[in-house]
Amino acid sequence: MLIKVKKPCEISENLITPQENYENRRKILKAIGILGIGSVFGIDMLEGLDAKSVKINKNTYPYQTDSNYFQSPLTPYEKATTYNNFYEFGMQKEDPYHRANVLQTNPWSVVIDGEVHSPIKISLEDILKKMQLQERIYHFRCVEAWSMNIPWLGFELGDLLKLVKPKGNAKFVLFETAVQNTMPAIKNPSLGGYIKFPYKEGLRLDEANHKLTILAVGMYGKTLPNQNGAPLRLIVPWKYGFKNIKSIIRITLVEKIPVSTWTSLDSSEYGFYANVNPNVAHPRWSQASERFIGDGFGFNKIPTEMFNGYGEEVGRLYAGMDLRKNY
Numbered sequence: 001m002l003i004k005v006k007k008p009c010e011i012s013e014n015l016i017t018p019q020e021n022y023e024n025r026r027k028i029l030k031a032i033g034i035l036g037i038g039s040v041f042g043i044d045m046l047e048g049l050d051a052k053s054v055k056i057n058k059n060t061y062p063y064q065t066d067s068n069y070f071q072s073p074l075t076p077y078e079k080a081t082t083y084n085n086f087y088e089f090g091m092q093k094e095d096p097y098h099r100a101n102v103l104q105t106n107p108w109s110v111v112i113d114g115e116v117h118s119p120i121k122i123s124l125e126d127i128l129k130k131m132q133l134q135e136r137i138y139h140f141r142c143v144e145a146w147s148m149n150i151p152w153l154g155f156e157l158g159d160l161l162k163l164v165k166p167k168g169n170a171k172f173v174l175f176e177t178a179v180q181n182t183m184p185a186i187k188n189p190s191l192g193g194y195i196k197f198p199y200k201e202g203l204r205l206d207e208a209n210h211k212l213t214i215l216a217v218g219m220y221g222k223t224l225p226n227q228n229g230a231p232l233r234l235i236v237p238w239k240y241g242f243k244n245i246k247s248i249i250r251i252t253l254v255e256k257i258p259v260s261t262w263t264s265l266d267s268s269e270y271g272f273y274a275n276v277n278p279n280v281a282h283p284r285w286s287q288a289s290e291r292f293i294g295d296g297f298g299f300n301k302i303p304t305e306m307f308n309g310y311g312e313e314v315g316r317l318y319a320g321m322d323l324r325k326n327y
């Protein structure tokens with residue numbers, strides 16, 4: 001399955017339908033008397049209905065495919081959504097697929113605060129109103145030496161950070177995953193290997209502002225499945241998978257380098273930078289090659305590329321740094 005790269009002139013048909021649908025729904029709701037009842041109970045029922053309909057697709061949020069970021073072949077959807085790491089739901093690869101249905105993604109809002117001039121708490125709907133979605137096919141490389149090619153739907157993190165106006169002393173960005181009581185590893189810490197949640201990750205501010213860094217709300221032309229980090233997760237394609245924090249509720253700009261979940265568990269195995277690097281082995285295995293998960297049974301063994309193949313675009317971020325020390 002390959003994503004068809006659409007030319008700009010082909011998307012116009014979708015541009016007006018969301019608003020039209022919205023107006024029609026209002027009319028229908030008015031006609032059957034739902035509009036207005038909500039206020040009796042102190043809730044805006046239309047808001048509730050709208051919140052439930054945050055569906056990501058070409059009609060609801062028209063997007064184009066960025067052909068600069070193309071990978072082939074794609075990993076099948078069925079594999080990308082059943083072979084996951086999301087320790088809040090268990091430590092086995094199939095656990096998130098079986099258990100992440102209890103994740104409450106609606107309503108969802110994100111706090112963006114810290115060293116910024118205009119901190120905000122913003123709903124997912126409002127984020128989507130302000131950001132332009134794009135589809136990008138990125139190569140995804142887990143530190144465990146498996147990889148996938150995934151078509152993400154998202155927007156550049158840098159565009160979102162502009163909204164809060166970072167202060168001059170903001171040097172790093174800290175991200176936090178939601179903690180919900182229904183998550184299996186919150187109810188029973190042994191299921192998550194006693195990892196201390198919330199899951200946290202961090203980037204240097206220049207990495208966060210790099211145009212390759214996106215926040216994804218969808219994949220394969222659809223809303224992000226819960227097991228893949230719905231409704232909003234980080235994608236930094238030149239770094240190992242664990243940097244790509246899921247189900248984000250807070251983004252904090254900070255002065256000092258943040259400590260991420262995996263680094264706090266074992267800093268000798270998982271560093272802050274976690275740039276994909278075939279020349280620096282993990283203490284327990286080589287990173288020179290990877291198992292690409294594609295069609296069919298099993299996998300293809302392929303060589304791992306420096307910065308996961310994005311070196312031309314991101315290499316300059318690390319000019320003069322010893323990447324053996326800063327792993």
Ligand SMILES: Nc1nc2c(c(=O)[nH]1)N[C@H]1C(S)=C(S)[C@@H](COP(=O)(O)O)O[C@H]1N2
Nearest residue numbers: 084085086087142177199241242244245246
């Ligand atoms: N909150 C949270 N985010 C997380 C993880 C996690 O356990 N919890 N696992 C990370 C790891 S190790 C990887 S490889 C990727 C996996 O993303 P995927 O399941 O969409 O392939 O998510 C990352 N983000």
Ligand SMILES: [Mo]
Nearest residue numbers: 142143241242
């Ligand atoms: Mo990972």
